Amino acid sequence: MAQAHQDESVSVGDFDLSQFHEIFFEEARENLDLMEKLLITFNPVSPDDETLNGIFRCAHSVKGGAATFGFSDVVALTHQMESLLDRLRRHEIPFNAAMIEVLLESADISRAFLARHEGVYEGALPDASDLIRRLAAMTAGQVPEFQAPEIIQELAQVMPSPVLPVAGVRSLLLSIGPLARLTDADEVIALFLDIPDLGSIAELAPPDAQTRLFAVTTTSSNEDLLDLFSFHVAKEHIAIMDSAPAEVVDFPVMSAPESETLVVTEEDVAGKNGSKRSEKPHNLAVNTEAQTLRVSISKVDQLINLVGELVITQAMMAQNTQSLAPELHQKFLTGLADLERNTRDLQESVMSIRMIPMSVVFSRFPRMLRDLAIRLGKNVDFVTQGESTELDKGLVEKIIDPLTHLVRNSCDHGIELPAERLRLGKPEKGTISLSAMHQGGSILIEVRDDGRGMSRQKILAKARENGLDVSDQMPDAAVWQLIFAPGFSTSEVVTDISGRGVGMDVVKRNISALNGTVEIDSVEGHGLRISVRLPLTLAIMDGMSVSVGDEVYILPLSSVVESFQVDDRSVSTIGQSAQLVKVREEYMPVVDLEALFQIPRFELGGDRKIMVVIESSGSRVALLVDELLGQQQVVVKNLESNYRKVNHISGATILGDGKVALILDTGSLVRRARH
Amino acid sequence: MNSTAVTDNTLALDLKEYLTFKLESEEYGIDILLVQEIRGYEPPTRIAHAPDFIKGVVNLRGIIVPVVDMRIKFNCSAVVYDPSTVVIILNICNRTIGIVVDSVSDVMELRTDAIKAAPEFDTVISQEAITGLVSLDSRMLILLDMAHLVTSFDLGVEVEPLLALQSPDANLLSLPY
Numbered sequence: 001m002a003q004a005h006q007d008e009s010v011s012v013g014d015f016d017l018s019q020f021h022e023i024f025f026e027e028a029r030e031n032l033d034l035m036e037k038l039l040i041t042f043n044p045v046s047p048d049d050e051t052l053n054g055i056f057r058c059a060h061s062v063k064g065g066a067a068t069f070g071f072s073d074v075v076a077l078t079h080q081m082e083s084l085l086d087r088l089r090r091h092e093i094p095f096n097a098a099m100i101e102v103l104l105e106s107a108d109i110s111r112a113f114l115a116r117h118e119g120v121y122e123g124a125l126p127d128a129s130d131l132i133r134r135l136a137a138m139t140a141g142q143v144p145e146f147q148a149p150e151i152i153q154e155l156a157q158v159m160p161s162p163v164l165p166v167a168g169v170r171s172l173l174l175s176i177g178p179l180a181r182l183t184d185a186d187e188v189i190a191l192f193l194d195i196p197d198l199g200s201i202a203e204l205a206p207p208d209a210q211t212r213l214f215a216v217t218t219t220s221s222n223e224d225l226l227d228l229f230s231f232h233v234a235k236e237h238i239a240i241m242d243s244a245p246a247e248v249v250d251f252p253v254m255s256a257p258e259s260e261t262l263v264v265t266e267e268d269v270a271g272k273n274g275s276k277r278s279e280k281p282h283n284l285a286v287n288t289e290a291q292t293l294r295v296s297i298s299k300v301d302q303l304i305n306l307v308g309e310l311v312i313t314q315a316m317m318a319q320n321t322q323s324l325a326p327e328l329h330q331k332f333l334t335g336l337a338d339l340e341r342n343t344r345d346l347q348e349s350v351m352s353i354r355m356i357p358m359s360v361v362f363s364r365f366p367r368m369l370r371d372l373a374i375r376l377g378k379n380v381d382f383v384t385q386g387e388s389t390e391l392d393k394g395l396v397e398k399i400i401d402p403l404t405h406l407v408r409n410s411c412d413h414g415i416e417l418p419a420e421r422l423r424l425g426k427p428e429k430g431t432i433s434l435s436a437m438h439q440g441g442s443i444l445i446e447v448r449d450d451g452r453g454m455s456r457q458k459i460l461a462k463a464r465e466n467g468l469d470v471s472d473q474m475p476d477a478a479v480w481q482l483i484f485a486p487g488f489s490t491s492e493v494v495t496d497i498s499g500r501g502v503g504m505d506v507v508k509r510n511i512s513a514l515n516g517t518v519e520i521d522s523v524e525g526h527g528l529r530i531s532v533r534l535p536l537t538l539a540i541m542d543g544m545s546v547s548v549g550d551e552v553y554i555l556p557l558s559s560v561v562e563s564f565q566v567d568d569r570s571v572s573t574i575g576q577s578a579q580l581v582k583v584r585e586e587y588m589p590v591v592d593l594e595a596l597f598q599i600p601r602f603e604l605g606g607d608r609k610i611m612v613v614i615e616s617s618g619s620r621v622a623l624l625v626d627e628l629l630g631q632q633q634v635v636v637k638n639l640e641s642n643y644r645k646v647n648h649i650s651g652a653t654i655l656g657d658g659k660v661a662l663i664l665d666t667g668s669l670v671r672r673a674r675h
Numbered sequence: 676m677n678s679t680a681v682t683d684n685t686l687a688l689d690l691k692e693y694l695t696f697k698l699e700s701e702e703y704g705i706d707i708l709l710v711q712e713i714r715g716y717e718p719p720t721r722i723a724h725a726p727d728f729i730k731g732v733v734n735l736r737g738i739i740v741p742v743v744d745m746r747i748k749f750n751c752s753a754v755v756y757d758p759s760t761v762v763i764i765l766n767i768c769n770r771t772i773g774i775v776v777d778s779v780s781d782v783m784e785l786r787t788d789a790i791k792a793a794p795e796f797d798t799v800i801s802q803e804a805i806t807g808l809v810s811l812d813s814r815m816l817i818l819l820d821m822a823h824l825v826t827s828f829d830l831g832v833e834v835e836p837l838l839a840l841q842s843p844d845a846n847l848l849s850l851p852y
C-alpha cells in the first residue's frame with residue numbers, strides 16, 4: 001500500500017484530473033464574472049479595501065485552480081494580475097483608472113484561455129504577452145499611457161469620454177501642495193469629477209509627504225483649472241505643468257506610512273462622486289462558503305416530470321372519489337386531502353429548483369453596455385428593475401441572446417450622441433432600462449430607452465422598398481411589427497454591432513420558439529419600449545373550470561376576481577353589439593364565450609347564467625358561462641408542440657376523466673374586449 | 676423511364692413498406708415508418724374556429740395531439756364514427772398527429788418501380804401530396820406523401836422546420852399574430 005501511495009504522489013500526471021475539470025471551469029467562470037462585476041462598480045478615486053480584497057481573491061482562486069490542472073497560460077496571466085492586486089490591496093502602489101481597463105482585459109483573456117482548454121473556444125489563440133508586460137509595468141509602479149479602445153464609427157462631435165486622446169485634450173501634471181492636511185486636496189478631486197466633460201484625473205505617487213500629484217487630461221485651459229481649484233486650495237499651492245502623454249514616469253516605491261495619506265476617506269467622496277460608476281456596493285464579499293450543490297439538469301427535469309404526473313394522478317383520484325359518501329369514508333377522504341396538500345407543497349418546492357432570478361440575465365449587461373457606449377461615444381445609464389423575478393433556467397439561456405440584441409440596438413440606434421441629446425433638450429445621459437416582472441402566468445421583460453424612438457415614415461418607406469405590402473393607414477402597432485421582417489433595417493450605417501438587418505427577425509423567431517410574444521411601442525423622438533412576454537414553463541397552476549354547453553374550459557385562478565349570477569336586466573348593450581354588465585359601480589365589457597368559440601348548444605334553457613370577472617394588466621372583463629364546475633390544480637400542456645397557436649387559448653390540460661380541456665388566455669380575452 | 680436492371684442487392688433497397696387504409700371505397704397507402712400507433716376513435720376536444728376536418732385534440736398518454744378526419748378532408752360523402760372507426764397516430768415533421776380513417780387494411784411491401792406517376796386531375800388532393808399509384812389486382816392504391824399533406828392541414832407545420840430567408844417580394848405581413 002505504501003508503495004502505491006508513493007507512486008501516486010510522485011507521478012501526479014498519471015492521476016486523471018479531467019473529472020474535476022468541469023467543476024473547475026464553472027467555478028473559474030464564476031470567479032472571473034465576479035471579478036468583472038467588482039471592477040465595473042469600482043470607485044477609482046477611493047478604492048476601498050473590501051472590493052480590492054474581493055478582486056484579489058478571485059484572481060487568486062483562478063490561479064490556484066489553473067495551477068492544479070496545469071493550465072500554464074492562465075497561471076501566467078492570473079499570477080501577474082494577482083501581483084498587481086496584492087500590491088494594490090497593501091497600498092504599496094497608488095491606484096489609477098487605467099488599471100481597471102487592464103484588469104478587465106486580463107479577465108477577458110483568461111476567460112478565452114479557459115474556454116480553449118474546455119474546448120469551447122473558437123478563434124485565434126489569444127496573446128497575453130503584451131498584457132502581462134503592461135501588468136508587470138503597473139505592478140512596478142509605472143503609470144501607463146492610455147490605451148483607448150477602438151472606435152468603429154466616425155465621431156462627429158467632440159466626445160466627453162476621458163479615455164480618448166482626441167485633439168485639443170491636453171495632458172497635465174497637477175501638483176497640490178504643500179498642504180497642511182493632505183485630505184484638503186480631496187475636495188479638488190471631487191470638484192473636478194463633478195463637472196461633466198472636464199476631463200480625467202488620476203492620482204500619482206506624491207513627490208513628497210506634503211504634496212499630492214495628479215495626472216490630468218482636459219480640454220480646459222490652465223487658467224480655468226486654477227480658478228476652479230482655488231475654491232478649495234489657495235492658488236499658491238497649485239502648480240500645473242504640461243506633460244507629454246506618452247511619457248512614462250518612474251516613481252519610487254512607496255513605503256507604508258506615506259501611502260496611508262493617499263487613501264481618501266469614503267465620506268469625503270461619497271455623494272460628490274460624479275463619475276459614471278455607481279455607488280460603492282455593500283456586502284460584495286465573495287461568498288465562498290455558500291452551501292450549494294451542483295446537480296445535472298436532466299435529474300431535475302426528471303424530478304419535475306414525475307411530480308407533474310403525481311399531480312395528475314392525485315387529481316384523478318380526487319375526481320373519482322367525488323361520488324363517495326363523506327361519512328362512510330371519512331378517514332380515506334381525509335387522507336386524500338392530506339395527499340393533495342403534500343403534493344402541492346412538493347410541487348412548489350420542485351418547481352423552484354429550476355427557477356433562477358433574472359439578475360443572472362441582467363448581470364452581463366453593465367459590462368457590455370459600458371464597452372459599447374465607450375466605443376460609440378455615447379453616454380448611457382443602465383437601470384434594472386426586478387432582478388429577483390425568477391424564471392426557469394431553460395428560458396434564461398434562450399432569452400439572453402434576443403435581449404442582448406435589443407439592448408445593443410437601443411444603445412446603437414436608439415440613444416443619440418450626447419451633443420445631439422443636449423441640442424434636443426434631453427439630458428445628456430441616455431437611459432436604457434431592463435425590467436422583469438410576473439404577470440399572471442407569464443413573465444414580462446421590458447427593454448426601454450429614451451432615445452430617438454422609431455420613425456413611422458422611415459419604416460413604411462423601407463417596407464415598400466423591400467416589396468412588402470403596406471398602407472399609410474396601418475396602425476402604429478402594425479408598423480412597428482414590420483421591423484421583424486427578415487432583411488429589414490432602416491439604419492444608414494452598418495456597424496459590426498447592428499444594422500445588417502439580420503437581427504430583429506431572429507429575435508422574434510427566438511421568442512416565438514419560447515411561445516412568447518414581442519410588442520413594440522414607440523414615440524418618435526422620445527424613446528422605445530419593447531415588451532417580451534414569456535409563459536412560465538412547467539406551469540402547474542390552480543385553475544377554475546367552467547362549462548359552456550357541453551364544453552369545459554379552464555381559467556387561471558390567479559386571474560379570477562369574482563363570479564356572480566346574472567339575469568338579463570343587468571346586461572346592457574352598447575352600439576347594438578357590445579355587451580356591458582354593471583358590477584357594483586363599474587361597467588365592464590362582457591365576453592360571451594359561447595359566441596366567441598361558436599360552442600354548439602343542444603338544449604335550450606339552463607344556459608349562461610354565471611358571470612366570471614377576470615383581470616389582466618389592470619383591466620377587467622366579465623365572461624359569460626353556464627356553470628362553475630370547480631377548482632383544481634392543472635398541469636399545463638403545450639398546445640403548440642403538435643398543433644398551432646389558437647386565439648385566446650394559452651394551453652391545454654388533461655382532466656380527471658382523461659379528456660382534454662382548453663385553458664383560456666385571460667390576457668388576450670381582456671385585450672380583445674377592451675381593444 | 677427508370678432503369679430496369681436490378682441486382683439482388685439493390686432489390687432490397689427498392690422495397691418500401693406501406694400501411695394501407697380505406698376511406699369509403701378508396702384505398703390509400705402511407706409510409707409505415709411514419710406510423711406510431713393505431714387507436715380506436717374517441718371524441719376529441721373541439722377547438723374553436725378550426726377547419727372542419729380538424730376535429731380537435733385528444734390526450735395521448737399525456738401529450739396533446741390534434742386529430743384530422745381524412746374523410747372530411749377528402750370530401751367523402753359518409754362520415755361515420757362507430758366502433759370500427761380508426762385513428763392512425765403519425766410522427767411527422769417533429770409533430771404527433773392523428774388521422775381518422777374508416778378502416779386499416781394491411782402493411783404492404785411495394786417495389787419502387789411498381790409505383791406509377793399519377794396523372795393530373797382536378798381533385799381536393801393536391802398533386803404534390805400523391806407519391807404515385809399502385810395496381811393491386813383490380814384495385815388501385817393511392818400512395819400519399821404525408822409530409823406535404825400535413826402542411827396543407829394548416830397545423831402551423833412547415834416542411835422545412837428551419838425558416839429560410841424568404842425572397843424579398845414574399846408577403847411577410849401574414850405573421851401568425
